């Protein structure tokens with residue numbers, strides 16, 4: 001079975017790419033994630049019969065042999081299909097307008113253009129495949145949404161050629177604007193006004209930037225457009241919106257920049273998200289927006305001032321326990337040392353981390369006699385001593401862990417905790 005799918009929070013570019021994919025690969029089943037942007041949902045409600053797609057849960061993952069991914073290049077962005085990433089018998093094809101990714105495709109078409117649909121339209125025109133006016137309209141919607149109607153800095157000549165081709169194929173601008181204009185509706189306007197009313201600007205490292213935290217509730221589409229407009233109106237080099245949803249305990253961080261040196265994609269990748277030079281976003285769970293804001297400032301600051309390395313900050317020597325230490329003894333050590341976690345070693349080798357959380361895995365009281373290796377977490381994330389406190393902080397946020405072993409040439413030489421790196425950040429960044 002062949003599947004085509006795209007990223008969660010499906011926008012028009014992703015949906016258009018999915019449909020274009022089903023023309024290019026007629027034998028593949030198009031699978032649309034359940035979480036799609038509201039304007040795409042409205043469009044679909046009216047065009048249900050024309051664009052037939054399946055839901056991820058309708059697919060028997062066992063039967064999937066070929067997976068074609070459009071407008072995405074990371075497993076984590078897919079709905080449900082992430083489960084099959086370890087299977088070696090699956091051929092992955094990737095179409096994306098961002099380079100990189102973690103999908104290890106056997107074939108890919110990845111070029112930096114403004115919209116993913118551009119790459120697919122280019123191919124469709126090359127093979128002279130006919131597209132209907134309705135398809136052309138959808139494709140142009142995707143193209144316009146991702147490129148801000150060809151105005152975003154990431155727009156390339158190919159995007160404009162593709163737009164011309166789609167107009168030639170009968171794309172209907174009236175239909176298009178009625179769906180795209182929803183992107184900036186009443187709620188987006190309120191948020192933008194809210195941001196503007198309390199706007200701030202600062203000068204960091206020679207750049208003017210603005211970082212604004214706004215509380216939201218429930219899904220609000222197209223916050224990226226709001227940040228885009230906010231940056232333009234404020235006329236700053238870069239703007240960041242931190243959208244805090246208290247109910248979901250999550251933060252959407254969105255950035256826009258007009259300066260190539262201020263690479264938003266790079267910043268967002270460090271926060272666990274993605275993007276490109278001019279635009280990007282990250283979704284973070286259980287984080288304090290003030291810390292996110294400090295992180296952003298530190299990123300803009302760049303490494304120029306953070307000559308401080310982790311080796312200056314970490315604690316050492318590191319107290320460790322042997323894999324065969326009993327849980328009972330570990331509990332005692334936690335109490336005596338006043339710590340909440342320690343690395344576990346076997347001989348010289350770091351093999352795991354035991355933290356207070358792992359104690360919850362015990363079901364019976366007698367298990368307290370068991371060796372630590374039965375309960376420790378063996379997925380050890382570590383960091384090199386030459387890295388910055390910032391990199392340590394973002395690794396800890398990304399993996400939701402409280403401490404990071406510092407490892408040099410395979411040897412454990414120190415440990416750094418979230419408190420260490422946060423203390424450093426706050427001392428460095430008087431607000």
Ligand SMILES: [Mn+2]
Nearest residue numbers: 013071116146
């Ligand atoms: Mn896209």
